[in-house]
Amino acid sequence: MLIGCPKEIKPQEFRVGLTPNAALEAISHGHQVIIETGAGAGSGFTDEDYTKIGAEIVDTAEEIFARAEMVVKVKEPQAVERRQLREGQLLFTYLHLAPDPSQTRDLLDSGVTAIAYETVTDRHGGLPLLAPMSEVAGRLAPQMGAWSLQKANGGRGVLMGGVPGVRPANVTIIGGGVVGTAAARVAVGMGANVTILDRSVPRLSYLDDIFHGRLTTQFSDAAAIADLITRADMVIGAVLIPGAAAPKLITREQLSTMQPGAVLVDVAIDQGGCFETSRPTTHAEPVYEVDGVMHYCVANMPGAVARTSTIALGNATLPFMLALANKGWRKACEDDPHLMEGLNTHAGHLTHYAVGRALEIDVLSPAKALKI
Missing domain, CATH: 3.40.50.720 (NAD(P)-binding Rossmann-like Domain)
Known part of the structure; x- marks a missing residue:
């Protein structure tokens, strides 16, 4: 051939x-x-x-x-x-x-x-050709979100790990699959206060076990998301429905409940994005602002590395x-x-x-x- x-x-x-x-x-x-x-x-x-x-x-x-x-x-x-x-x-x-x-x-x-x-699937129900890029995008998400949090870039001016006497950033990760797990590893490693949400209780048990209590797990529903985003400095959207459009988990109206300068990182943007206000961006102009909330929605995040x-x-x-x-x-x-x-x-x-x-x-x- x-x-x-x-x-x-x-x-x-x-x-x-x-x-x-x-x-x-x-x-x-x-x-x-x-x-x-x-x-x-x-x-x-x-x-x-x-x-x-x-x-x-x-x-x-x-x-x-x-x-x-x-x-x-x-x-x-x-x-x-x-x-x-x-x-x-x-x-x-x-x-x-x-x-x-x-x-x-x-x-x-x-x-x-x-x-x-x-x-393309595998016998375990995974997506073997998406997984490596999901790993990369997940690990990049807190890194890009941390850059977006810097005041000069439009963010709240919050350091991910804080310093003695100053609390670290609150990071909420929606989705505990490959992307969410990779994002949690990096965010926890940066010293952030991390909460990860998923709709699978066995998955939450797995995450609680592998992170040895260094993050908080919570069942994902509309009320939990609505509550957590009011305190979040960064929200990482890491949901996936194979082949289908991503569900919209944060509405335009909810942005008004978030802290000014908070950051949304939408890793699901290739599948349409999981925030109502998401639209694809590029590495040249990766971030935009809606109602005081910064959006990082680069559609080919792994291309940066x-x-x-x-x-x-x-x-x-x-x-x-x-x-x-x-x-x-x-x-x-x-x-x-x-x-x-x-x-x-x-x-x-x-x-x-x-x-x-x-x-x-x-x-x-x-x-x-x-x-x-």
Whole structure:
């Protein structure tokens, strides 16, 4: 199979879909790999790193999309990229379709077969291709929130760990999954007073156990959130409904109950955001203010630490990418029902139920899509 990897063009996105190590693995399995020149530069990989292991460097993304049988990316294809996709081509990347009807329509119109990293599952009910980026985003969230709390950046002027005689920051984390747990580790490590909420009592027991009483756990409901945000210096939104739009857990009206200069960090922004006032931002302009509350809503947080993120993502995607290349997408999905969960579009049909519910679009079952 001819595998192509274009340079990411989303603003301030420095990751790359294929590392040289992943390209070498594909080549060693008998596949051809073409990489757009400069694609790996933001992650610290040179064109020479790819050519010396047998990959071909091409000058333009247009050539990648025209030639490649499988296109491997990091972020969802931008409008100019979507116009180059075609039926019979395989796209393997993050998509986050539920809050993005225009992208969904473009993918359906193109006829491309699109497998989304974020909806591939594992036998434990996890999301193995989302997990490494969730770890990165979770660990970044308190760090970015702490920066936003600085007075010069519009925040309350509160130090996360406080100092002797001055209390630390109050940090509320909504969601105790991969993102929330990673965020809690860093926030606790910074000395903050951390409360983490989740709707699973077994998960709260697990968190209480692993943190040895260094944070507070609380069952997540509307009343608990409403109470905690009145005292919070920082709120980290870390909720996820696989494939679906994130629920809105803090309303515009509730911002008036928060302390002036408090910070909302919305890690769920790729899925539409979990705060009513959230809108996607970039690393160039990451923060905005609504009713005195600072919002950090960067839609590609892991791109800030591109080398770490690229290597972590590549480690996770490699086995699936090889299965798709070695077997073809139909056989790979037939053999692995967890990979089949990643199928979002094929031949003009939407094939993921959570996305269909969110966008009110009819869905063709993945099993039937395999036969088209």
